[in-house]
Amino acid sequence: MAADRRLDVLRAIVSDYVETREPVGSRTLVERHQLGVSPATIRNDMAALEEAGYIAQPHTSAGRIPTDAGYRVFVDHLASLRPLQPPERRAIESFLSASVDLDDAVSRTVRLLAQLTHQVAVVQYPSLRRSALRHLELVPLGADRMLVVMITDSGRVEQRTLTVPSAGAAHDATATTALDEGVVADLRARLNAAAAGRRMPQLAVALAAVGDEVEPRLAPLVEALAAVVGETLLEEVEDRIVMAGTANLARSGFDFAHTISPVLEALEEQVVLMRLLAEMAADADALRQEHGEVAVRIGAENRHTGLAETSVVAAPYGGEGSGDALAFLGVLGPTRMDYPGTMAAVRAVARYLSRIVTP
Incomplete structure (x- = not known):
């Protein structure tokens, strides 16, 4: 019973501090919240929460503020996320559904979040x-060159130029024959039938199998095409992120104990954020929460020193679950954050974006 009441007191402290930015005292809790106990009991509960490391006193004769551990308990004990209001949901759907391609969808999503x-x-x-x-x-580009255009299920388009390989001396006109319109059409149909909807490594196997079905003189071309597609879909350099709202962080500068400079420097190093999202994606414990796979990293849980005073709320999109997701999206801000509202917004936007990028 006492543990449940202390959790209610912690929830009240977090809510008040997030709203007011002011340390919360026992008198404020009595006046603003119907906790059903005496002021003395609340003071005892606050003392117990402080001893447990969930709240702290920033300076003498001040109220209490949540610690990183307190925020973690608060987030972990959220019974459910409040759904967005119907006007908010309609606005999200309308704004994102107007996207014309993947780049536009990502741009709209980051601005909306x-x-x-x-x-x-x-x-x-x-x-x-x-x-x-x-x-x-x-697309043939001449006697010995071909444009290979790859369109993924997320709407991403990649192009590569391929030099058509020769089949050897026994077929001295192979390059010209290989790029004959009828041959190219047949090859295109075979490759799409075999590979459409497949991911690596199944894709590489499917493309290689086509080489066994075509005429021997076309086998080197199929092998080259399979190599180009495979190399393109495995490129590390394609992992990148888009950011928006840095000005929001600047306006929250006084929420940081020292300075926001380390945070801004970390944001400039996009590899830091990519690594953080990858860690969150791989963190099975973070994704076991009953909040639609919304993951939260609070304060020192972020393993980059520049982000030690920030929280990150992220969710996968583009798949049935984190293991199948195409990528992650999320927000970063000070630990004094409206966690329920932020988590609900991130979850909703991730779901709408998934509808756009998943066929």
């Missing part, structure tokens, strides 16, 4: 390594 949460928004581009091939287009 920053506006909804008043934090720094981060959207990771769908990784080609986690994407499935939707369509492969072959």
Whole structure:
């Protein structure tokens, strides 16, 4: 019973501090919250919470503020996330559904998240390594060159130019024959039938199998095409992120004990954020929460020193679950954050973006 009441006291302290930015005292809790106990009992509960490391006194004769551990308990004990209001949901759906392509969808998403949460928004581009091939287009560029266009299930388009390989001396006109319109059309159809909807490594196996079905003189071309597609979908350099709302962080500067400079420096190093999102994606414990797979890292849980005074709320998008997700999106801000509202917004936007990028 006492533990439940102390959790209620902690919830009240977190809510008041997030709203007012002022340390919370026992008198404030009595006046603003119907906790059903005497002021003396509340003071005892606050003393117990402080001893447990969930709240702290910033200076003498002040009220209490939540610690990172206190925020963690608060987040972990959220019974459910309040749904967004119907006007908010309609606005999200309308804004994102107007996207014309993947780049536009990502741009709209990051701006929308920053506006909804008043934090720094981060959207990771769908990784080609986690994407499935939707369509492969072959465009002859002459006697010995070909444009290979790969369209993934997330709407991403990649282009590569391929030099058509020779089949050897026995077929001295192979390059010209291989690029004959009819041959290219047949090859295109075979490759798409075999590879459409597949991800690596199944994709590599499917493409290689086509080489066994075509005429021997076309086998080197199929092998080259399979190599180009495979190399493209495995490229590390395709992992990148887009940010918006850095000005929101600057306006929250007084929420940091020292300075926001380390945070801004970390944001400039996009590799830091990409590594953080990758860690959150791999963190099974963080994704076991009953909040639609919304993961939260608070304060020192972020393993980069520049982010020690920030919290990150992230969610996967583009798949049925974190293991199948194409990428992550989320927000970053000071630990004094509206966690329920931020988590609900991140979850909702991730779901709407998933509808756009998942066929």
